[in-house]
Amino acid sequence: METPNSIRVLLTPNGNKKPTGKRVWSIDLETVWLPFFTATNTMCETHIAHEALGAPIRLAYASDGSVKFGKSGRPMTKVAKELSDAVRLARENFAAGLQNYSGQVLTDNPDGYKAEIALAQEAGAPIIANDKAKLDDAIAKSIEQALAEAEAKKPKETEAVGVNA
DSSP, X not given: OOOOHHHHHHTSOXXXXXXXXXXXXXXXIIIIIHHHHHHHHHTTSOOOOHHHHHSOEEEOBOTTSOBOBOTTSOBOEEEOHHHHHHHHHHHHHHHHXXXXXXXXXHHHOHHHHHHHHHHHHHHHHXXXXXXXXXXXXXXXXXHHHXXXXXXXXXXXXXXXXXHHO
């Protein structure tokens, strides 16, 4: 089986800088999703309302109709529902494509796939062991600290005896 070009493209660095605008599914709305969905509308692949593409970021409202504000006091925004739904569909299809490719490779090359899993598990074992040891140590120190704090808060028996005497 030859790797599809669509998979190769996903794995090839393109040098683009990370955008700083509103992100949907961790992908920039202004530089990726809007041009993409404008192109899919142009080619009649989608029929996303022009209002959604023209005003993709909307003010968020509470159930009583008042403007929602975040903890910082800034007004909250949301992505137009039609765009959000289209992104969710693209995401689900993307994930399905990745799963399909993985399944095809497993079917076409089961020995190679199993060998990759074995190599990954072998390479990961020392990392997992190190993390477990560090976690065990951190938990032990945390227990010691909690016991020491509890002991420090406990009234001393000699003081209690002196009070009763």
